[in-house]
Amino acid sequence: MKMKRRWAKGGQVLTAAAFIGVVATTPAKAAQTDFIAMPGVFMNITFGERWNFGFGLDLHATFVFKTSEDDKFATSGVGLYAQATWLIASNTARYSAGLHGGYRPQDNPLERDFEVGWVWQGAVCDQPAGHGIQIGFSTFVLFGDVALRLTLIDGGDGWMPEGHLALGTRRQSRLGLPRWEGSEGRPQRDGQTALMGRVFVRGCRLKRRDLSKATTRAAIGVQWAEAARAEAASIPAFVALARDLQTAQAPADLVRRALVAVADEVRHAQVSAKIARRYLGRPLAVEVPNLHPATSDETSVHLLSRLAVESWRDGCLGEGIEAVRAAERGKITKSRYVRASLQTIAREEATHAELAWDVLIWATQKGGTTALDAVAEAVAESAARAGVAPVGGYRVPGDLDGTAKARIAEAVRVEAVGRWRRTLGTG
Numbered sequence: 070m071k072m073k074r075r076w077a078k079g080g081q082v083l084t085a086a087a088f089i090g091v092v093a094t095t096p097a098k099a100a101q102t103d104f105i106a107m108p109g110v111f112m113n114i115t116f117g118e119r120w121n122f123g124f125g126l127d128l129h130a131t132f133v134f135k136t137s138e139d140d141k142f143a144t145s146g147v148g149l150y151a152q153a154t155w156l157i158a159s160n161t162a163r164y165s166a167g168l169h170g171g172y173r174p175q176d177n178p179l180e181r182d183f184e185v186g187w188v189w190q191g192a193v194c195d196q197p198a199g200h201g202i203q204i205g206f207s208t209f210v211l212f213g214d215v216a217l218r219l220t221l222i223d224g225g226d227g228w229m230p231e232g233h234l235a236l237g238t239r240r241q242s243r244l245g246l247p248r249w250e251g252s253e254g255r256p257q258r259d260g261q262t263a264l265m266g267r268v269f270v271r272g273c274r275l276k277r278r279d280l281s282k283a284t285t286r287a288a289i290g291v292q293w294a295e296a297a298r299a300e301a302a303s304i305p306a307f308v309a310l311a312r313d314l315q316t317a318q319a320p321a322d323l324v325r326r327a328l329v330a331v332a333d334e335v336r337h338a339q340v341s342a343k344i345a346r347r348y349l350g351r352p353l354a355v356e357v358p359n360l361h362p363a364t365s366d367e368t369s370v371h372l373l374s375r376l377a378v379e380s381w382r383d384g385c386l387g388e389g390i391e392a393v394r395a396a397e398r399g400k401i402t403k404s405r406y407v408r409a410s411l412q413t414i415a416r417e418e419a420t421h422a423e424l425a426w427d428v429l430i431w432a433t434q435k436g437g438t439t440a441l442d443a444v445a446e447a448v449a450e451s452a453a454r455a456g457v458a459p460v461g462g463y464r465v466p467g468d469l470d471g472t473a474k475a476r477i478a479e480a481v482r483v484e485a486v487g488r489w490r491r492t493l494g495t496g
């Protein structure tokens with residue numbers, strides 16, 4: 070009787086602790102929510118007073134929160150679970166259902182998921198069938214699922230504690246994948262807004278949230294589809310650059326190089342769409358945004374300042390970062406075709422970054438103090454954003470993780486600031 074009361078009390082404490090764990094995993098700032106129902110299979114080893122072996126099925130239904138950039142979790146979620154385990158040695162079943170919740174921290178592929186719920190187990194040896202509580206902790210990496218569970222079952226003669234180790238697999242994490250932190254390439258801008266086209270996969274518009282429901286292979290496909298979208302958005306951006314350079318009476322060589330970049334971006338978009346199609350296994354259409362009309366009442370100084378600032382932000386930094394990231398991705402990808410494509414993209418993005426440097430220098434020389442002040446402001450702004458941690462501790466195979474992306478962005482920014490200071494003769 071004493072034993073029964075002690076376990077009953079222990080059970081309440083454990084239940085409360087597990088509930089706190091579930092509640093604590095709910096992020097304060099949820100930027101986006103998805104619903105995922107993810108089944109899994111596992112083999113189960115029971116240890117404690119009696120050893121047992123079995124197989125089971127489970128289902129997790131989860132509301133997943135994709136967090137904003139400055140949150141500590143890459144992804145987190147809460148929901149319901151249901152489990153059925155067949156215990157081979159005693160020819161009986163164990164059923165459990167309850168709440169689960171967990172998170173995956175930034176820059177760590179191991180997710181942490183806690184569960185607490187009701188359990189019923191059939192008769193095992195001299196222990197009669199009974200109800201009880203179950204608490205558990207599980208983690209998931211790639212396709213592997215490892216869970217450690219504790220059950221307290223009341224067989225009418227006190228609470229029987231048992232431990233369970235479950236090794237299983239599921240198609241994808243029950244917490245989904247974090248938000249795709251893709252590049253914007255060099256899109257046209259209307260003020261601060263990037264003008265992007267749409268991507269259609271077999272007639273349906275691709276949404277970024279599709280990534281969280283995708284298999285690993287499809288996730289790679291969605292990333293490449295997003296890359297194709299960014300590359301396609303760069304096509305009219307370079308047409309606009311060539312037009313604006315012409316208007317500002319820039320040297321013919323700069324205009325010519327902007328037009329060469331148009332052709333490069335067409336190829337980048339085609340190659341990215343081709344790779345996306347391979348991984349998605351479905352037809353894909355990428356929209357090229359319309360050319361944004363030239364600003365008619367823009368003064369010459371204004372135009373030169375805008376060209377200088379855009380070159381700094383989207384070219385020296387944006388395409389400079391893309392060049393290094395593409396080169397680094399090329400080193401880790403297994404596919405020979407993808408590697409060769411990334412090497413070409415890296416080389417050509419580097420030439421676009423060099424074009425941006427030449428436009429920046431020409432536009433600030435011609436635009437004088439106004440253009441120089443505008444660039445100084447943009448340089449200071451990029452330094453202020455340097456500490457923002459990226460989303461994406463989880464790495465889609467063949468892609469860089471959030472830390473690597475942030476490291477590259479920071480290295481390119483520091484180098485670019487140094488180069489700009491040397492150009493000005495102040496560094």
Ligand SMILES: [Fe+2]
Binds near residue numbers: 254300303334337414
């Ligand atoms: Fe590109």
Ligand SMILES: [Fe+2]
Binds near residue numbers: 255303334388418421
């Ligand atoms: Fe580019």
